[in-house]
Amino acid sequence: MGWETFLQHVLNGMQLGSFLALIAVGYTMVYGVLLLINFAHGDVFMVGAYGGMFIGLFLLGAYDMHLPFGLPAWTILPLTILLTMVVTSAVGVTIERVAYRPLRRKGANRLYLVITALMFGLLLEHANLAVLGARDRQFPDLFAKRTFDLGGVSVTNVRILVIVISFVAMGLVGYLVQRTRWGMAMRAISYDRLAAPLMGISVDRVIVGTFVVGACLAALAGVMYGTAFPILRYDMGLLVGWQAFIAAVLGGIGSIRGAVVGGYLLGFIQVLVVASPLPSTFRDLITFSILMAILVLRPTGLFGVARRTKV
Amino acid sequence: MKGTGIRMLIGGVVALTVVPAWIGLYNNYVQFLITLIGINVILAASLNLINGYMGEFSVGHAAFMGVGAYTCSLLTVWLLTQDAVFGAPVLAPALSLVIFPATLVIGGVAAAVFSLLVAVPSFRTRGDYLAIITLAVNFIFKSMVENIGSIGGPRGFMGMGSVISAMNRILPAPWLMIWTLLASILTLYVIHNFVNSTLGKGVVAIRDDEIAAEVMTVDTRRLKMIVFLLGCGLAGVAGGLHAHLLGFINPASYFILQSVMVLVMVYLGGMGSLSGSVVSAIGFTLLLEFLRPMGVVRWVAIPLLLILLMLFRPTGLMGDRELPDVFPRLRRYFPSPEDTLMEEAGVEA
Numbered sequence: 001m002g003w004e005t006f007l008q009h010v011l012n013g014m015q016l017g018s019f020l021a022l023i024a025v026g027y028t029m030v031y032g033v034l035l036l037i038n039f040a041h042g043d044v045f046m047v048g049a050y051g052g053m054f055i056g057l058f059l060l061g062a063y064d065m066h067l068p069f070g071l072p073a074w075t076i077l078p079l080t081i082l083l084t085m086v087v088t089s090a091v092g093v094t095i096e097r098v099a100y101r102p103l104r105r106k107g108a109n110r111l112y113l114v115i116t117a118l119m120f121g122l123l124l125e126h127a128n129l130a131v132l133g134a135r136d137r138q139f140p141d142l143f144a145k146r147t148f149d150l151g152g153v154s155v156t157n158v159r160i161l162v163i164v165i166s167f168v169a170m171g172l173v174g175y176l177v178q179r180t181r182w183g184m185a186m187r188a189i190s191y192d193r194l195a196a197p198l199m200g201i202s203v204d205r206v207i208v209g210t211f212v213v214g215a216c217l218a219a220l221a222g223v224m225y226g227t228a229f230p231i232l233r234y235d236m237g238l239l240v241g242w243q244a245f246i247a248a249v250l251g252g253i254g255s256i257r258g259a260v261v262g263g264y265l266l267g268f269i270q271v272l273v274v275a276s277p278l279p280s281t282f283r284d285l286i287t288f289s290i291l292m293a294i295l296v297l298r299p300t301g302l303f304g305v306a307r308r309t310k311v
Numbered sequence: 312m313k314g315t316g317i318r319m320l321i322g323g324v325v326a327l328t329v330v331p332a333w334i335g336l337y338n339n340y341v342q343f344l345i346t347l348i349g350i351n352v353i354l355a356a357s358l359n360l361i362n363g364y365m366g367e368f369s370v371g372h373a374a375f376m377g378v379g380a381y382t383c384s385l386l387t388v389w390l391l392t393q394d395a396v397f398g399a400p401v402l403a404p405a406l407s408l409v410i411f412p413a414t415l416v417i418g419g420v421a422a423a424v425f426s427l428l429v430a431v432p433s434f435r436t437r438g439d440y441l442a443i444i445t446l447a448v449n450f451i452f453k454s455m456v457e458n459i460g461s462i463g464g465p466r467g468f469m470g471m472g473s474v475i476s477a478m479n480r481i482l483p484a485p486w487l488m489i490w491t492l493l494a495s496i497l498t499l500y501v502i503h504n505f506v507n508s509t510l511g512k513g514v515v516a517i518r519d520d521e522i523a524a525e526v527m528t529v530d531t532r533r534l535k536m537i538v539f540l541l542g543c544g545l546a547g548v549a550g551g552l553h554a555h556l557l558g559f560i561n562p563a564s565y566f567i568l569q570s571v572m573v574l575v576m577v578y579l580g581g582m583g584s585l586s587g588s589v590v591s592a593i594g595f596t597l598l599l600e601f602l603r604p605m606g607v608v609r610w611v612a613i614p615l616l617l618i619l620l621m622l623f624r625p626t627g628l629m630g631d632r633e634l635p636d637v638f639p640r641l642r643r644y645f646p647s648p649e650d651t652l653m654e655e656a657g658v659e660a
Contacts, residue, residue: 037439099618108625111368114442115578116621118571119614126610238567242446249443285454288447296432299440 004152009275015159015228017267018166022221023244024259025173026214032190032254033210035110039117040095042241043124044088044215048222049232050128051087056080056140077142084219092215093208095120121237129234136233139226162224169220170260173213177256182209246291252304261302316644321496329492332485342485346556348596349491350549353498355576355588357545360502363582365538366518371445372546372573374452375422377565379547380554383418385462387411388470391477404477411478412490415551422547423540430539434532449567456562467561471554491552498545503585514538575617578627587629
């Protein structure tokens with residue numbers, strides 16, 4: 001393998017890892033606060049991709065009903081991302097308000113919450129299938145795609161944008177969690193669910209905020225994913241979402257830094273398997289075997305901290 | 312008259328299913344449905360042992376079912392039928408009546424051995440790690456089978472139908488239904504007796520408080536392994552039956568959706584309620600069939616129904632109670648183990 005090919009693979013891995021990391025952060029934040037594996041999150045990502053497609057097509061004027069004025073080309077991508085974030089946040093918060101919160105209030109077993117989450121994932125996925133049909137959809141080009149040739153390594157502007165935007169977004173989330181009062185409240189709830197409300201923290205408001213942040217990242221991942229791989233499938237939430245969940249586990253679920261590292265690690269592993277002489281159908285087998293191996297060696301993931309149980 | 316209820320119930324079930332099927336009152340579809348219900352009862356009850364009674368969260372039941380399905384089908388097709396992959400039958404097809412149940416057991420054992428792969432690492436820690444590892448097992452199983460071209464890979468594997476017809480040639484009877492009913496009754500018997508045994512009481516103790524159970528001399532790690540192996544082995548038996556019911560298997564049919572369906576049956580019935588699992592397995596299978604004309608919308612309606620059910624009855628239909636607890640009149644016919652103990656001690660209930 002020459003260094004050009006190697007660099008190419010690194011870039012591919014970075015791109016795939018960016019998607020996985022963005023979604024994995026959503027999984028891990030909800031887990032950190034609620035100790036709930038939010039299995040519906042992968043399908044929120046799917047909603048993000050499809051929502052981004054419809055919003056993008058609308059802003060590009062592809063429908064009969066369109067804006068009375070044309071938009072400058074450079075505004076379309078940011079506007080699409082922002083509007084998609086609104087849509088996915090609405091979905092995320094609806095799930096939390098309609099299903100998780102009433103169940104929490106009733107003091108239902110945690111596993112019932114997980115089942116409800118699984119059901120919401122199925123619901124979103126099959127509602128998509130029922131409404132839009134099984135036909136694959138084409139994500140529109142939100143900006144002109146270009147390919148640069150840097151000494152044998154072909155780099156598209158999409159790829160660079162994906163990596164840069166993901167880094168910026170994750171930096172923002174890091175700032176939000178580590179430096180703001182809201183982030184402090186979130187960490188407090190994660191640390192001690194019972195003591196936090198006694199300190200005047202509105203637990204429900206922080207939880208809603210957590211879902212909004214997760215959904216916004218999922219929207220970002222959805223739009224960027226659609227831009228990079230323009231064919232959308234109704235079950236992409238399953239295919240990509242579960243991988244991201246595995247990434248969150250690899251890094252240690254509940255730890256945001258872990259989710260980011262896990263996402264990139266998994267991205268690199270997958271690209272390496274595809275690049276290796278093994279048939280690419282081995283990708284899942286090897287990915288999940290690595291997961292098993294890591295969990296055997298470090299049951300809390302790479303960055304996870306074992307929660308102590310008080311007797 | 313106490314305790315006769317079980318015998319009457321089994322008699323009633325046989326009278327309503329096997330007998331009419333044998334004399335030809337039921338068409339193939341009804342027979343298929345009854346057998347499917349029996350298989351789902353095994354699946355729900357065995358997962359309830361792990362998720363309900365023990366309070367762990369396994370989401371990989373379909374993979375263990377798939378291991379049983381593949382092991383069992385490969386064996387029966389190899390041993391009993393003329394097949395494109397395996398060639399001539401190794402044994403006389405006349406032996407199929409004996410060989411078929413034996414392969415079911417082997418399928419169950421294979422699933423249990425496969426589950427060791429999960430049990431050994433995941434019971435070092437508690438919490439959501441079993442969920443994560445069993446989730447990964449779904450992917451590992453599917454990906455593994457898809458990469459073994461000689462047994463069909465992603466295209467699947469077939470030929471089990473001729474095993475059933477070989478059994479029918481010896482003696483025409485609804486064989487698959489009979490074996491399924493036997494297996495489900497045996498499953499319920501084993502699980503019921505296990506959770507009420509001295510060893511099995513530790514299982515519920517683990518769910519309620521693992522540390523306290525450990526202090527009370529329950530060997531939690533060993534017990535968890537036993538329960539997991541038992542539950543997954545039973546899933547393997549159900550898988551073998553399922554494969555022969557369909558006559559065609561492919562790795563995609565033992566994937567997350569199937570796992571979720573079993574989970575739903577367990578939680579619909581209630582964690583830690585064996586009769587709840589039976590009721591919900593019957594109800595859910597029938598519901599799925601009645602909603603079949605809805606097509607794609609079926610899979611929108613079912614999650615929606617379950618979400619509503621969770622909201623209004625977050626413990627499932629039965630909670631952790633059994634039918635006689637819900638309808639006390641049934642106690643006269645189905646005494647709980649506590650009742651039997653009280654009676655032996657001469658205490659009037």
